[in-house]
Amino acid sequence: MATTEPATPLHHTTHPSDGHPQFAQLTRPVIWYDEGPVRLGMWICAFWAVVSGVLTAATLSVMVNPQWVEGYPQLAFGRIRPLYWHAAVYGLVSAMLQAGMYLSLQRLCGRTMWRKSLAYLHLVSWHAGVAWGCWMLYQGHGEARIGAELPIGPDCLIAVGSLAFLLNLSMTAMRRRITGMYISMWFYLTSAVAFAAIHLIGNWATFAAPGQTLTAYAGVVDGMVQSWHRQQVVFFLILFPALGLAYHIIPHLTGSPVRRYRAAVLQYWLMLICGAFAGARLLNLTAISDWVSSLAMWGSVLMLFPAWAGSLNLKGMLKTDRSLPGHCMLLLMVVFAGFVWWTLESSVTATRWLTPYTAMTDWAVARDWLVIFVVGGLMGTATIFWLVQHVYRIAAPRGWGMVVSGLLVLGLLLQVVVGAYPAGGLQGLMEMRTDAMGVLVYPDFLDIVRARQVWWKLSAGGAALAAGGWVALAMMLVFLRWRAAPKPAVVVQLSPPVDVRWVEPTPPPSPLADKPVLGLAMTLDQAKHFLFHLRWQRHPALFLTATSLILGVAWGVEFLPVVAQQRAALRIAPPAPYTPLELLGRQIYQQEGCASCHTQMVRPIYAEVTRYGEVSRPEDFVWDRPAQWGLRRVGPDLAKVGGTKNGFWHWQHLENPSQVSPGTVMPSFAHLLDERFDVEDIRRLLLTQVALGITYDEAWLVENELTAEDRAYGEMTELEQAVLRQGEEVAADIVRSGGPANMFDRKATALIAYLQRLGNPPPASATGTP
Amino acid sequence: MSDTFPVSDADSISVADQPMPKWWTRLFTLFVLICPFYLLYFHTGAPGRSEIERYERVAFEITKKRFAEIGELQPTRATILEYTKKPNWLKVGKMVFKTHCVSCHGRNGEGGVGPNLTDDAYKHVHDIEDIARVISEGANNNAMPAWKDKLSTNELVLVAAYVASLRGTHAPGGKAAEGSVPPPWDAAPADPGAGDGG
Numbered sequence: 001m002a003t004t005e006p007a008t009p010l011h012h013t014t015h016p017s018d019g020h021p022q023f024a025q026l027t028r029p030v031i032w033y034d035e036g037p038v039r040l041g042m043w044i045c046a047f048w049a050v051v052s053g054v055l056t057a058a059t060l061s062v063m064v065n066p067q068w069v070e071g072y073p074q075l076a077f078g079r080i081r082p083l084y085w086h087a088a089v090y091g092l093v094s095a096m097l098q099a100g101m102y103l104s105l106q107r108l109c110g111r112t113m114w115r116k117s118l119a120y121l122h123l124v125s126w127h128a129g130v131a132w133g134c135w136m137l138y139q140g141h142g143e144a145r146i147g148a149e150l151p152i153g154p155d156c157l158i159a160v161g162s163l164a165f166l167l168n169l170s171m172t173a174m175r176r177r178i179t180g181m182y183i184s185m186w187f188y189l190t191s192a193v194a195f196a197a198i199h200l201i202g203n204w205a206t207f208a209a210p211g212q213t214l215t216a217y218a219g220v221v222d223g224m225v226q227s228w229h230r231q232q233v234v235f236f237l238i239l240f241p242a243l244g245l246a247y248h249i250i251p252h253l254t255g256s257p258v259r260r261y262r263a264a265v266l267q268y269w270l271m272l273i274c275g276a277f278a279g280a281r282l283l284n285l286t287a288i289s290d291w292v293s294s295l296a297m298w299g300s301v302l303m304l305f306p307a308w309a310g311s312l313n314l315k316g317m318l319k320t321d322r323s324l325p326g327h328c329m330l331l332l333m334v335v336f337a338g339f340v341w342w343t344l345e346s347s348v349t350a351t352r353w354l355t356p357y358t359a360m361t362d363w364a365v366a367r368d369w370l371v372i373f374v375v376g377g378l379m380g381t382a383t384i385f386w387l388v389q390h391v392y393r394i395a396a397p398r399g400w401g402m403v404v405s406g407l408l409v410l411g412l413l414l415q416v417v418v419g420a421y422p423a424g425g426l427q428g429l430m431e432m433r434t435d436a437m438g439v440l441v442y443p444d445f446l447d448i449v450r451a452r453q454v455w456w457k458l459s460a461g462g463a464a465l466a467a468g469g470w471v472a473l474a475m476m477l478v479f480l481r482w483r484a485a486p487k488p489a490v491v492v493q494l495s496p497p498v499d500v501r502w503v504e505p506t507p508p509p510s511p512l513a514d515k516p517v518l519g520l521a522m523t524l525d526q527a528k529h530f531l532f533h534l535r536w537q538r539h540p541a542l543f544l545t546a547t548s549l550i551l552g553v554a555w556g557v558e559f560l561p562v563v564a565q566q567r568a569a570l571r572i573a574p575p576a577p578y579t580p581l582e583l584l585g586r587q588i589y590q591q592e593g594c595a596s597c598h599t600q601m602v603r604p605i606y607a608e609v610t611r612y613g614e615v616s617r618p619e620d621f622v623w624d625r626p627a628q629w630g631l632r633r634v635g636p637d638l639a640k641v642g643g644t645k646n647g648f649w650h651w652q653h654l655e656n657p658s659q660v661s662p663g664t665v666m667p668s669f670a671h672l673l674d675e676r677f678d679v680e681d682i683r684r685l686l687l688t689q690v691a692l693g694i695t696y697d698e699a700w701l702v703e704n705e706l707t708a709e710d711r712a713y714g715e716m717t718e719l720e721q722a723v724l725r726q727g728e729e730v731a732a733d734i735v736r737s738g739g740p741a742n743m744f745d746r747k748a749t750a751l752i753a754y755l756q757r758l759g760n761p762p763p764a765s766a767t768g769t770p
Numbered sequence: 771m772s773d774t775f776p777v778s779d780a781d782s783i784s785v786a787d788q789p790m791p792k793w794w795t796r797l798f799t800l801f802v803l804i805c806p807f808y809l810l811y812f813h814t815g816a817p818g819r820s821e822i823e824r825y826e827r828v829a830f831e832i833t834k835k836r837f838a839e840i841g842e843l844q845p846t847r848a849t850i851l852e853y854t855k856k857p858n859w860l861k862v863g864k865m866v867f868k869t870h871c872v873s874c875h876g877r878n879g880e881g882g883v884g885p886n887l888t889d890d891a892y893k894h895v896h897d898i899e900d901i902a903r904v905i906s907e908g909a910n911n912n913a914m915p916a917w918k919d920k921l922s923t924n925e926l927v928l929v930a931a932y933v934a935s936l937r938g939t940h941a942p943g944g945k946a947a948e949g950s951v952p953p954p955w956d957a958a959p960a961d962p963g964a965g966d967g968g
Contacts, residue, residue, distance in 0.1 A: 182783065183785075248783070251783045251784075252783060257783070257784040257785060257786045258783065258784070258785045258786065259786045259788045260786070260787070260789075260790065261785045261786065261787050262787065262789070262790060263790060264785075266790070285821055290812065290813070290820050290821050291813055293821070294808070294809060294813065298805050298808070301801065302801060302802070302805070304801075305794065305797070305798040305801065308794060309790065309794065312790075312791070312794075352821075437832070437835065437836045437862070438832035438833075438835070439836075439861065439862055439865045440865050440868075440869060443865045443866075443868035443869040444868045444869070444872055444877065446872075528789075529787055604821050604822050604824070604825030604826075605825065606825065606828050606829055606832055609825070609829065610869065611869055613920060615822065615825065643912075643916075644870060644915055644920070645873060645874060645883075645915065646874070646883065646912065646913045646914070646915060648883055648913070649873065649874050649882075649883040649884075652883060660873065660874075660882055660883065661873065662877075733911075733912065733913065736910055736911055736913045737883060737910070737913035738883065738913075
């Protein structure tokens, strides 16, 4: 099967420290593999452990204590939330799973990676991209699409990395030296294909104007893509590799068998199918079509069964007679518990009856954290302990192990289970609660904010504790690298485990054998053993093709209706496009990360309409590129906020939120009140809109630089005049309601112009037309 | 274990062929069978089953239940005055107030960006009827926003009654009085033809 020799020949070797009590677990023969990519992955882990741990703790603390960063707008919650997300998901947890996969893959394929250089390209391109992206986010160049904020440059680097991994993984699987592919390999293959596709689709952009890119989607389509992308990344980038590693490392460590082959087969295929459909699950009841909601709902509900099948196997694998280090067992047990809870919770709350209580609340975030940190992160940490033994040839000392896993488990339980889930549940109940007459029981949203604060604080405390665990993990990795045992000098070649011929087991005798039944019945009865799948698992191409087909069909039937909705919305009475000043206001809304805390989506639920206003329809979003539907309601929904407050209220609220809203956690945006906007920025925004086919007044776009003399006489360009007109209208409103005068040229004025239009747009004829 | 077969050689993990538990198979089959019926029920175009229609029906029923007793109210002096004396209906007004008004007028009506509603002075109100008018049409060129498109007439009347009932409660931390002091709400209107409010 293998046509090329691996870079390092396969050997069995005994460990140099054999017999030393400290290395009691290492007395089994160790096969020699390429350690380079694994070691690099572990260094990257150490880096991200510190960065992501600190950023996560900082983000959650800043959310409840906005006054800590007053005067540093780039550190306000809305700005650093995307930073922590990318550092944790694409940085830390990805790095742990990638490092783990690079050893797991080689062991399961009985050979080194197809190309070592591609493995390095993968890790370097990916993590350089994420680090660069985080830096750009800090500089304020995010794309303001929840979960897909990275700009185009870093996105391209990540795409290169993920394609390199896909190619390398596929080729390694094709040229493996072991006949069948073990269960873990199925999960790795699907993860690689799915993530590459999700990343490319989710971040696809168009070049709107020279040097400017814009997301390729608009309106409901972009709202759907954002939510889908975030859900699918958590599922296919984090959960799938974590499950694959669990299937490899847990039985390997405990020595227990995987008890149900057919449970693994069912788990893999059904999780793939259900997961592909579940992409839009958080959008149940929103402006996207009911059909898409129903498909996503059933994807999530039916996921219960494959996930349970997996839990059955996990439970069996965790039984052990060996003496595993306590910290490893602790981590694996918490991963198991987290997975079982996710199984139940995410299926039950996906139903249309429970979605209102969980989507758009802290609950949805708690669920993501559960998969990322508890299942992905702790499985990754257990993987690191495993890698350390094989790559540094030293067992992690018990003390380090207990400190790392103790802090992580305690911290994450506090952050996710004690803090975030109850906050979400409380929010859902308070937001939706009405009495028998349909009267809201908690009409003032600030009550819902105040009630959640104590849970948010617990959550932030947990994240701080977990940050301690991550930093300890990084220190441990450095310490163990320093103490690592050298490569053994004597390599004993054993009979190579290459090209092990597959002996197909004979199926057990069927009870139907001596009955007068059709051959078909016999075949069906035999099929329940899933032995046919043993033949399937010899063909990586089958898994790659089937994954692509399943994803293509599932995503197709969910995206096409939404695309049709956007088209219909454009055809039937769309509202007027944003005016130049509103465009700038929207840009500021995006840059400050307002969507981190505020949604723009009123669902057809009585309590919600009473609280926020009319139900959101696809027409409301036609010009939104990117959509700002948001993720969860730390603050109230803003879809219909326009015209419910006067200009001065907004002005004061931006300057000092807690003065107008006692008990709020909104940070001050006082810098927007001082900074003047630049009309050149507006012109650039207009150009991107024109590139998308929206018609604006020609005169606004013509470059008519005025001479100094004209300027001296107070001449203004057409665009400046248009902006000034609307700026003065907003400024006049601020003055009328008691605010300061002459604020027509402030960034806050543009933001207020945008907010006052939300849910309150002029009809299409007022300004430009599509 | 007789039904154990080797799947992976590299790490000698053995994989066994135990059957799925019966409860798993049965529940899974049940749910897979329910799924098409659900999709058929909701997505074959029968009227009244889409999310938005379902919401509209619920909203209609709640409104009917809520206001069956009082019917369609008119924002007149007598009606508003009448409802300031009905605590169970003031509760509905209070809910509307807490949802939409507290951000400017304060949690107890003590004022903020908007004027204090718990003292005796009013900026645009000369009679109890004007309260409903100001809420509905807005005042001072929308410094007080117009709510007529966002609230039903019944809600307008009830929130007006609630605001009227706040008069003279002097909530702590109240903003200084602005405007003029109109006669007590239940006093006979001084001159029906004179006041146009504002």
